[in-house]
Amino acid sequence: MSDLHELTALETADAIRRGDVSVLDVVDHALARAEGIGARLGAFAVLTPERAREAARALDDARTGPTPPSGSLWGVPTAVKDLSATAGVRTGRGSVIYADWVPEVDDDLVGLLRAAGTVSLGKTAVPEFGLPCYTEPAGAPPAVTPWDVSRSAGGSSGGAAAAVAGGVLPMAQGSDGGGSIRIPASVCGLVGLKTTRGRVPAGPMGGDPAGLSVPGPLARTVADAAALLDVLCGGRTWPGEPFVPGRVPDGGYLEMVRSGPGPRRRIGLCTTVPYGDLSGLLGAEWTGAAVDPVCAAAAEDTARVLESLGHVVEPVDLTLPDEVIGAFLTLWATLALADPVAPDDEHRLQPLTRLLRARGREVSGIAGLGALQTVQVATRRIVAARAGLDAVLTPSVALSPRPVGWFSADGPETDFVRQVAFTPWTAIANMTGEPALGLPTGWPTVDGGTLPVGVTLRGRRGEEDVLLGLGAELEAAMPWAHRRPPVW
Numbered sequence: 001m002s003d004l005h006e007l008t009a010l011e012t013a014d015a016i017r018r019g020d021v022s023v024l025d026v027v028d029h030a031l032a033r034a035e036g037i038g039a040r041l042g043a044f045a046v047l048t049p050e051r052a053r054e055a056a057r058a059l060d061d062a063r064t065g066p067t068p069p070s071g072s073l074w075g076v077p078t079a080v081k082d083l084s085a086t087a088g089v090r091t092g093r094g095s096v097i098y099a100d101w102v103p104e105v106d107d108d109l110v111g112l113l114r115a116a117g118t119v120s121l122g123k124t125a126v127p128e129f130g131l132p133c134y135t136e137p138a139g140a141p142p143a144v145t146p147w148d149v150s151r152s153a154g155g156s157s158g159g160a161a162a163a164v165a166g167g168v169l170p171m172a173q174g175s176d177g178g179g180s181i182r183i184p185a186s187v188c189g190l191v192g193l194k195t196t197r198g199r200v201p202a203g204p205m206g207g208d209p210a211g212l213s214v215p216g217p218l219a220r221t222v223a224d225a226a227a228l229l230d231v232l233c234g235g236r237t238w239p240g241e242p243f244v245p246g247r248v249p250d251g252g253y254l255e256m257v258r259s260g261p262g263p264r265r266r267i268g269l270c271t272t273v274p275y276g277d278l279s280g281l282l283g284a285e286w287t288g289a290a291v292d293p294v295c296a297a298a299a300e301d302t303a304r305v306l307e308s309l310g311h312v313v314e315p316v317d318l319t320l321p322d323e324v325i326g327a328f329l330t331l332w333a334t335l336a337l338a339d340p341v342a343p344d345d346e347h348r349l350q351p352l353t354r355l356l357r358a359r360g361r362e363v364s365g366i367a368g369l370g371a372l373q374t375v376q377v378a379t380r381r382i383v384a385a386r387a388g389l390d391a392v393l394t395p396s397v398a399l400s401p402r403p404v405g406w407f408s409a410d411g412p413e414t415d416f417v418r419q420v421a422f423t424p425w426t427a428i429a430n431m432t433g434e435p436a437l438g439l440p441t442g443w444p445t446v447d448g449g450t451l452p453v454g455v456t457l458r459g460r461r462g463e464e465d466v467l468l469g470l471g472a473e474l475e476a477a478m479p480w481a482h483r484r485p486p487v488w
Contacts, residue, residue, distance in 0.1 A: 334360045
């Protein structure tokens with residue numbers, strides 16, 4: 001009982017299925033860690049212990065019924081990112097404005113998680129409206145990486161990543177509109193998958209019109225991430241969704257990962273920042289972006305391992321024109337207005353949120369449409385340019401995990417500039433709608449301690465299976481699941 005948190009999600013489900021442990025035992029163990037380690041890491045916005053225990057008891061009762069339920073993750077504890085509506089549970093969206101909002105309906109993915117037999121412990125912490133790449137909501141502790149609690153867990157899925165990396169949960173759902181799964185995966189030492197646009201249903205009310213943000217899994221192993229993806233997409237495409245993601249592999253993603261290595265692949269490698277001087281776009285002094293050698297080394301080391309496994313790796317140029325970066329920033333600012341806020345409450349928002357919403361109000365309808373058109377045109381060009389490649393490999397972020405408060409220390413304009421410099425590659429997949437898999441292959445010594453540094457493989461639309469297959473090969477060649485952070 002004392003080491004249940006050492007099990008992967010799939011191992012946990014197997015132990016429940018064998019009768020070695022009850023669902024309630026597993027949930028009680030996870031809740032105890034959530035109330036202790038989870039609180040230290042700033043991982044949760046809301047805990048729902050009685051609701052979780054009630055669900056666990058119902059699952060235990062069902063297990064002894066005439067038709068015992070099955071499923072690869074049945075009985076496994078998890079949590080829902082606090083941007084996803086959960087009926088009857090406070091969903092604060094990281095903001096004091098929504099602190100008392102209790103939705104009446106679930107987002108589709110919440111229902112899928114419940115139908116698969118997983119048990120939610122509550123809501124994982126997010127920054128205000130999920131906008132920044134760090135998780136420091138007003139009136140709540142920051143989400144920090146268990147590898148160094150003075151450093152941020154990233155964002156916007158920072159709470160989810162902290163909970164998984166700290167051994168509170170074996171897996172958790174995140175979402176990614178500009179890197180919000182892959183960034184926390186990198187700084188917390190996890191596997192994180194940004195899915196193909198439309199792969200996971202966004203109903204009944206959610207989904208941004210530009211299609212930038214999508215849900216996806218965070219886990220400690222590729223197999224757990226594949227199993228959670230099977231749950232999140234329900235093994236099928238979804239009628240009525242505005243985007244068509246492509247095929248789901250026969251038997252699902254977990255079976256595909258377990259089937260062993262697939263064909264040898266052709267992979268592009270880029271470790272250089274894909275833009276130059278952004279002073280004219282950011283509305284603040286641009287001091288430039290540089291890639292920390294430890295981040296570049298993680299990608300280069302991963303490339304060498306891929307070559308040793310028989311894959312072909314070649315350099316690729318990912319430079320983006322200024323107008324494409326400007327279009328993405330325009331869309332990001334307008335999407336900052338998606339959460340309704342009464343005019344009298346605007347002053348209660350955090351400074352960065354107010355800045356982005358103010359910039360969004362300056363965008364005319366025709367300018368917003370123009371930005372969307374620019375991104376669509378650029379997507380055709382980006383996808384065509386890498387048509388011969390099965391994946392593109394980059395560092396996930398340009399710097400090692402940042403100290404808490406580093407982004408926001410000098411005002412909202414500098415905050416935003418630092419975020420752009422920290423995450424030069426992640427938004428490409430959000431613009432194109434392609435899947436992107438973050439993997440914890442770098443473990444350098446930084447300031448005297450070991451810190452995780454992730455890499456990302458961006459693939460073709462609908463080809464999560466290719467990325468997960470590559471991830472499984474890398475996990476076998478560069479194992480990371482045995483690593484334990486100081487806070488565990």
